[in-house]
Amino acid sequence: MAAAAPPPPPSPAPSVISEDLLPTSHNLFSRIRLAKIADVPHIHKLIHQMAVFERLTHLFSATESSLSSTLFPPNPPQPFTSFTVFLLEVSRTPFVSIDQINPSFDPVYKTVMIDVPINDPEAELFKSGAGGGGNDIVVAGFVLFFPNYSTFLAKPGFYIEDIFVRECYRRKGFGKMLLSAVAAQAAKMGYGRVEWVVLDWNVNAIKFYEEMGAEVMKEWRVCRLTGEALQTFANVNI
Amino acid sequence: MAAAAPPPPPSPAPSVISEDLLPTSHNLFSRIRLAKIADVPHIHKLIHQMAVFERLTHLFSATESSLSSTLFPPNPPQPFTSFTVFLLEVSRTPFVSIDQINPSFDPVYKTVMIDVPINDPEAELFKSGAGGGGNDIVVAGFVLFFPNYSTFLAKPGFYIEDIFVRECYRRKGFGKMLLSAVAAQAAKMGYGRVEWVVLDWNVNAIKFYEEMGAEVMKEWRVCRLTGEALQTFANVNI
Numbered sequence: 001m002a003a004a005a006p007p008p009p010p011s012p013a014p015s016v017i018s019e020d021l022l023p024t025s026h027n028l029f030s031r032i033r034l035a036k037i038a039d040v041p042h043i044h045k046l047i048h049q050m051a052v053f054e055r056l057t058h059l060f061s062a063t064e065s066s067l068s069s070t071l072f073p074p075n076p077p078q079p080f081t082s083f084t085v086f087l088l089e090v091s092r093t094p095f096v097s098i099d100q101i102n103p104s105f106d107p108v109y110k111t112v113m114i115d116v117p118i119n120d121p122e123a124e125l126f127k128s129g130a131g132g133g134g135n136d137i138v139v140a141g142f143v144l145f146f147p148n149y150s151t152f153l154a155k156p157g158f159y160i161e162d163i164f165v166r167e168c169y170r171r172k173g174f175g176k177m178l179l180s181a182v183a184a185q186a187a188k189m190g191y192g193r194v195e196w197v198v199l200d201w202n203v204n205a206i207k208f209y210e211e212m213g214a215e216v217m218k219e220w221r222v223c224r225l226t227g228e229a230l231q232t233f234a235n236v237n238i
Numbered sequence: 239m240a241a242a243a244p245p246p247p248p249s250p251a252p253s254v255i256s257e258d259l260l261p262t263s264h265n266l267f268s269r270i271r272l273a274k275i276a277d278v279p280h281i282h283k284l285i286h287q288m289a290v291f292e293r294l295t296h297l298f299s300a301t302e303s304s305l306s307s308t309l310f311p312p313n314p315p316q317p318f319t320s321f322t323v324f325l326l327e328v329s330r331t332p333f334v335s336i337d338q339i340n341p342s343f344d345p346v347y348k349t350v351m352i353d354v355p356i357n358d359p360e361a362e363l364f365k366s367g368a369g370g371g372g373n374d375i376v377v378a379g380f381v382l383f384f385p386n387y388s389t390f391l392a393k394p395g396f397y398i399e400d401i402f403v404r405e406c407y408r409r410k411g412f413g414k415m416l417l418s419a420v421a422a423q424a425a426k427m428g429y430g431r432v433e434w435v436v437l438d439w440n441v442n443a444i445k446f447y448e449e450m451g452a453e454v455m456k457e458w459r460v461c462r463l464t465g466e467a468l469q470t471f472a473n474v475n476i
Binding site for chain 1: 285288289297298299301308319321348382384387389395397400414415417421422424430431432433438444447450452453455459460462468469472474
């Protein structure tokens with residue numbers, strides 16, 4: 001989908017806590033790292049969940065095989081010069097940061113305080129194959145982005161195609177963490193912009209984006225040529 | 239600018255012709271080819287004209303040098319895998335098609351019938367350095383595009399950042415010809431989509447795009463993080 005799903009808004013503390021649970025704090029450890037081809041099954045499931053969330057499963061036709069060949073081609077281009085996926089992982093135990101070092105990107109680590117341990121009904125399904133922590137690392141979300149270009153600035157930027165956090169991990173700042181990881185990479189590379197799209201009725205997401213300093217371009221409309229219309233128009237010059 | 243300038247609508251014949259001019263037809267030969275680094279001075283002037291047209295010169299900071307280094311880096315990626323420019327050239331004499339063959343892209347040729355020869359006040363300024371025709375080849379426009387990606391399709395597509403035709407060559411179908419060249423390349427590569435943006439008040443352009451089969455996505459809004467806000471947000475995870 002050509003759309004960034006709404007990120008979790010800044011997280012309020014849970015307002016209702018069962019009386020027999022003391023409001024003690026728990027640590028949830030999180031990591032953002034570059035995805036690799038072994039992560040494709042998880043990426044595929046995350047994209048499908050996003051399609052369900054957006055009620056657009058009729059447009060979903062990605063397979064693990066098509067994702068592998070397009071996101072991780074045999075002769076991969078230089079890092080960040082093409083389609084790039086950051087994975088969000090969480091764990092109840094600290095990550096061992098010396099593992100999983102990819103020379104192109106230093107993972108981002110963050111510890112989030114939560115009042116009640118999260119019950120992840122899909123923990124087994126999303127168990128991460130990556131090391132660097134305990135046995136309980138699960139994939140919780142992703143962001144897919146790629147370079148775009150501003151002719152006025154004569155500079156590349158990044159376009160965020162998708163950002164998604166699984167339901168039980170929302171409202172904890174992970175959407176913001178993923179967005180910020182892309183912004184940090186853009187800044188590091190001297191890029192001029194980070195752009196994405198949002199649905200106009202998603203006022204919470206728009207408010208969140210504006211508060212973080214993004215400009216919502218109210219006058220621009222996205223045009224899309226696809227399917228048969230694309231094939232037909234492709235023949236205009238023949 | 240993050241915007242496709244409106245293309246010329248289908249060209250009506252000039253409605254007023256001076257009485258002492260017989261409405262004879264003239265041929266205007268045109269060609270679309272891949273741009274090369276030697277074309278950067280022309281590309282720079284075209285982008286500047288677009289900024290003037292859009293009244294956005296205050297956002298224009300591209301230089302020939304910054305365009306060269308970002309569009310034509312020393313180790314260029316595979317053709318069409320990054321930022322790509324097609325140039326539109328016109329000539330009063332036929333192009334010699336055996337020249338200027340780039341293995342990555344066969345130029346598109348089209349002959350346009352016009353009633354009155356075009357007076358191009360900038361013909362000298364935009365004289366093309368490329369061969370393959372007479373001495374009167376001038377650069378008349380360009381389109382800049384790059385790959386994007388649909389996670390739902392698990393397929394790349396193309397995003398058109400800019401499309402521009404110089405004023406005296408508008409309303410002759412050249413905008414459509416440039417768009418179609420990008421669509422044809424997408425179709426050839428098995429890509430799923432071609433996308434761009436348009437200003438919501440530009441009803442003529444929207445009508446033109448819809449007639450050619452494009453969908454105008456009315457609910458999506460483009461969000462942009464740039465300048466100091468980008469730098470600030472990049473530090474959120476630190």
